[in-house]
Amino acid sequence: MKPHLPGLLGGVSAAALAFSAALVAPAAAQDQPLVIARNLEINSLDPHRAFCDTCQIYLSSTYQGLVKLGPDEKSVVPSLATEWTANDDQTQFTFTLAADAVFSDGSPVEAKDVKWTFERLKNIQGDPSFMMAGISSIETPDEKTVVVNMENPNSEFMGILAAPYVGIINSDVAAENGASAGADAATADQAETWFLANSAGSGPYVLDTYRPDDELRFVRNENYWQDAAPIGEIVIDQVADAVSQAQMLQSGQADIAMQVDPDTASTINSPDITIETVPSYNFIYVMFSPGAEGNQVPLDLEVRQALAYAIDYQGIIDFTVGGEGEMQASPIPNGFPGTEGLPMPEENLDKARELLAAKGLEDGFAIDVTVASMNVYGVDLALLMQKIQQDFARINVTINIQPVASAVWREQIANPGIPFSARFYAPDYYGSAQYVQFFGMIPDSWWERNASGQGKVDLVNQKEVDLLQQALASSGEDMEKAYHEIALEMINDRIIVPVVSPNLVLAYRSEIDGVRYSACCNLPLAEISRK
Amino acid sequence: MLAYIARRLIAMPLLLLGVITVAFLLSHFTSADPLTSIIGERQMNNPAVVEAARARWGLDRSLPEQYLVYLKNLLTGDFGTSFRTRQPVAQDLLVRLPATLELVIAAMIVGTVFGVALGVIAARFQNRTPDNLARLFALFGSSVPVFWSGLVVLFIFSVQLGWLPGPGRIGSRMSAPELVTGFYTIDTLVAGDWAGFRSALAQLVLPASVLGWTVTGIVSRMVRASMLDVLGQEYILAARAKGAGQLRILFHHALRNAMLPTLTILGFSFAYLITGAILTETIFSWPGIGSYAVSAARGLDHPAIIGVTIVGGAAFLITNLLTDIAYALVDPRVKIGARATA
Numbered sequence A: 001m002k003p004h005l006p007g008l009l010g011g012v013s014a015a016a017l018a019f020s021a022a023l024v025a026p027a028a029a030q031d032q033p034l035v036i037a038r039n040l041e042i043n044s045l046d047p048h049r050a051f052c053d054t055c056q057i058y059l060s061s062t063y064q065g066l067v068k069l070g071p072d073e074k075s076v077v078p079s080l081a082t083e084w085t086a087n088d089d090q091t092q093f094t095f096t097l098a099a100d101a102v103f104s105d106g107s108p109v110e111a112k113d114v115k116w117t118f119e120r121l122k123n124i125q126g127d128p129s130f131m132m133a134g135i136s137s138i139e140t141p142d143e144k145t146v147v148v149n150m151e152n153p154n155s156e157f158m159g160i161l162a163a164p165y166v167g168i169i170n171s172d173v174a175a176e177n178g179a180s181a182g183a184d185a186a187t188a189d190q191a192e193t194w195f196l197a198n199s200a201g202s203g204p205y206v207l208d209t210y211r212p213d214d215e216l217r218f219v220r221n222e223n224y225w226q227d228a229a230p231i232g233e234i235v236i237d238q239v240a241d242a243v244s245q246a247q248m249l250q251s252g253q254a255d256i257a258m259q260v261d262p263d264t265a266s267t268i269n270s271p272d273i274t275i276e277t278v279p280s281y282n283f284i285y286v287m288f289s290p291g292a293e294g295n296q297v298p299l300d301l302e303v304r305q306a307l308a309y310a311i312d313y314q315g316i317i318d319f320t321v322g323g324e325g326e327m328q329a330s331p332i333p334n335g336f337p338g339t340e341g342l343p344m345p346e347e348n349l350d351k352a353r354e355l356l357a358a359k360g361l362e363d364g365f366a367i368d369v370t371v372a373s374m375n376v377y378g379v380d381l382a383l384l385m386q387k388i389q390q391d392f393a394r395i396n397v398t399i400n401i402q403p404v405a406s407a408v409w410r411e412q413i414a415n416p417g418i419p420f421s422a423r424f425y426a427p428d429y430y431g432s433a434q435y436v437q438f439f440g441m442i443p444d445s446w447w448e449r450n451a452s453g454q455g456k457v458d459l460v461n462q463k464e465v466d467l468l469q470q471a472l473a474s475s476g477e478d479m480e481k482a483y484h485e486i487a488l489e490m491i492n493d494r495i496i497v498p499v500v501s502p503n504l505v506l507a508y509r510s511e512i513d514g515v516r517y518s519a520c521c522n523l524p525l526a527e528i529s530r531k
Numbered sequence B: 001m002l003a004y005i006a007r008r009l010i011a012m013p014l015l016l017l018g019v020i021t022v023a024f025l026l027s028h029f030t031s032a033d034p035l036t037s038i039i040g041e042r043q044m045n046n047p048a049v050v051e052a053a054r055a056r057w058g059l060d061r062s063l064p065e066q067y068l069v070y071l072k073n074l075l076t077g078d079f080g081t082s083f084r085t086r087q088p089v090a091q092d093l094l095v096r097l098p099a100t101l102e103l104v105i106a107a108m109i110v111g112t113v114f115g116v117a118l119g120v121i122a123a124r125f126q127n128r129t130p131d132n133l134a135r136l137f138a139l140f141g142s143s144v145p146v147f148w149s150g151l152v153v154l155f156i157f158s159v160q161l162g163w164l165p166g167p168g169r170i171g172s173r174m175s176a177p178e179l180v181t182g183f184y185t186i187d188t189l190v191a192g193d194w195a196g197f198r199s200a201l202a203q204l205v206l207p208a209s210v211l212g213w214t215v216t217g218i219v220s221r222m223v224r225a226s227m228l229d230v231l232g233q234e235y236i237l238a239a240r241a242k243g244a245g246q247l248r249i250l251f252h253h254a255l256r257n258a259m260l261p262t263l264t265i266l267g268f269s270f271a272y273l274i275t276g277a278i279l280t281e282t283i284f285s286w287p288g289i290g291s292y293a294v295s296a297a298r299g300l301d302h303p304a305i306i307g308v309t310i311v312g313g314a315a316f317l318i319t320n321l322l323t324d325i326a327y328a329l330v331d332p333r334v335k336i337g338a339r340a341t342a
Helices: A005-023 A053-062 A111-123 A127-132 A157-161 A171-176 A242-251 A301-309 A313-321 A349-358 A381-393 A406-414 A433-439 A446-451 A462-472 A476-493 B002-028 B047-056 B063-075 B089-124 B129-143 B146-160 B184-190 B194-231 B234-241 B246-276 B278-283 B289-298 B302-330
Strands: A034-038 A067-069 A076-078 A081-086 A092-097 A135-142 A145-150 A205-211 A215-220 A233-238 A273-278 A283-288 A365-372 A397-404 A420-425 A496-502 A504-509
Touching: A034 A242, A053 A205, A053 A215, A053 A233, A076 A081, A076 A157, A081 A157, A092 A111, A111 A127, A111 A135, A111 A145, A111 A171, A242 A504, A242 B146, A283 A381, A283 A446, A301 A349, A313 A381, A313 A496, A365 A381, A365 A406, A381 A397, A381 A420, A397 A406, A406 A446, A420 A433, A433 A446, A433 A462, A433 A476, A462 A476, B002 B063, B002 B302, B089 B129, B089 B184, B089 B194, B089 B246, B089 B278, B089 B289, B089 B302, B129 B194, B146 B194, B146 B278, B184 B194, B194 B246, B194 B278, B234 B246, B246 B289, B246 B302, B278 B289, B289 B302
Parallel strands: A034 A233, A365 A397, A365 A420
Antiparallel strands: A067 A076, A081 A092, A092 A145, A135 A145, A205 A215, A215 A233, A273 A504, A283 A420, A283 A496
């Protein structure tokens, strides 16, 4: 008998259809967990070792700081502390804790927990430990009062305290599980593994399960001392790429997709899905390292200015994020203290050519570019460099692009240095000092060290050093003014040149309410509800 | 045969030691310091933080010392702690290996069933429409990149038709089953969770089909070539002369003899996919060994890199052994372990 192929295929198709129909789960009920699709990339869940975007979401949902950022994303408002005072020179801060604040195990939040938390954060020598640098002592006159003394003025301390990394830990529970706050905490503390499976805070959620590269699951804190979170269970599902995240959103498998880029978002045309584009505080910048070994011509100020003038900033925004981004004047992002009224970067080929001609470089030169192969905030850094390659070609400057792994980039940027590259930054908390301390040409800042080739070239800008001290010792308008002047200095340094602040795409099912971007916490989970 | 298997099993730890040594040395001679992926940029200039991290992760010791400590710990089942996940590597592997095995076994079943069927059909209808269609299907399977086919099937079957779920090992609103075997399809059944089982099975369909398609392409071409070779043999003619039916000739006489080279391919494919299903795992958010390996390599996560290498090496060694045994079972003429005679 001759085999009958079409019939066979038809049968197989029908069977497959029936099989899939039998497998597909019923529609999601309203009380089911809220699912967020996101590339997790978590480095730790220990509040004092964690340092990542997802960590901000996790920590701000499971722990509470003494204060938090208010709805305006700028002012600090009470959280565990109901009131606080600072002395005039910003060296002493006194906090009164809420009388009814309790941890997730029901035990009260006390001054000893605050002291223990701050000391552990300082002594553990983890990524966020810099936030506690400068604390000279912590006093606990009674169970609900904490006094923090600083070595030097720090007007930014209240902003730092609103960061998720400074959430207060239940010290008794943590210590029972290997945590240490002593001076030897860097080696004595053994609690990181415990923190990967447990939370010990007073936030609206507690950690249910964490499976690396798979999911992070929260459940509502039943002992929460403030208004209970509307959603009982939240899952952040590991979904690496934007297209898969969008597909999960469209199919109803996810309620929120967090890293959908503008291009992918434009393909979603469903009335069930809300797409919002909001400005973010994240930014992508290019940088010059005059001290890098590979420089073929001295990258002095005039050359850096010429190259900065040759960049087509609007073209970069259009090319990298389809127009969904903002220009940024200085390494301090738009909206942070001191940034109002700053001059935006300018593309001016005539000025660029004029500056190069004055240096005898009108025929151009070549620069080696090593860039990390990564897509961050929707921007592919290697593609960004290709755009700049075209821009620089207009003034006869050739750039040779070499993409490398991010870890290799970080090795090379320190030694032997990379003449020209691109990188990104997201705020650790709301405050401008972090940018000056990282990007400013002040002694031993990360970029001062790297751009100068670990001190081969003198790039220190003493004005920035003085202004930073001034800013940290002042508040209000005086502080704003000092940061404004620092920002102008940083622009004039032409070491760090921001090229785009990508907008953030918030994509979520239309029945979800309360989705917003926060400068400190990324996505405040406790504000999310179902309509 | 038993003596041969015993010899192979005894040699296995020595071979793995070689694999471990090479992996250890290679991972430590990369151009970047693993600290660059352990410490954030901001703290890289802080000597206290750098020093603390070196001490904590044992990177302040000399290379030979690190190697000896690693081997000593390995004897107790301690593969070290991952720089990236901050969990014991053994624990990471214990979760990821079953995930990958579940996917790869399902893909191998899909790939083998469809590959053999298409190969037989192609050979039976040589140079006719079914043969051309089967070869075209196989060609696509071998050449279409998984990152494309994966996204396309997700779009069609999950987003557009809603027949099958999207990425993940179990429905995103469900909890993972209690770890028993690590195979969600089995663990949900063990727990008596029928809804979980249906979900785990549904989640498996698309990634297994996409990954299986790549195997289908290879297997069907191999089966077709072997079948054509066998179908031209005199004993097939003799079977026909004796009045044997078409199906009996195809499956009993021809396919059995055509399976030997296919077994080699299947064994190799299985071992390769254990660490090579990276793209499928990424597209389908399947937390397996492949994606773990890539993340480890990107993050200079030495303990994880060596852990994955051990698993990959063991997979190849075990699969080769099983393939040899399967040879002997399928073809009685094959005597494994016998010395060749002149």
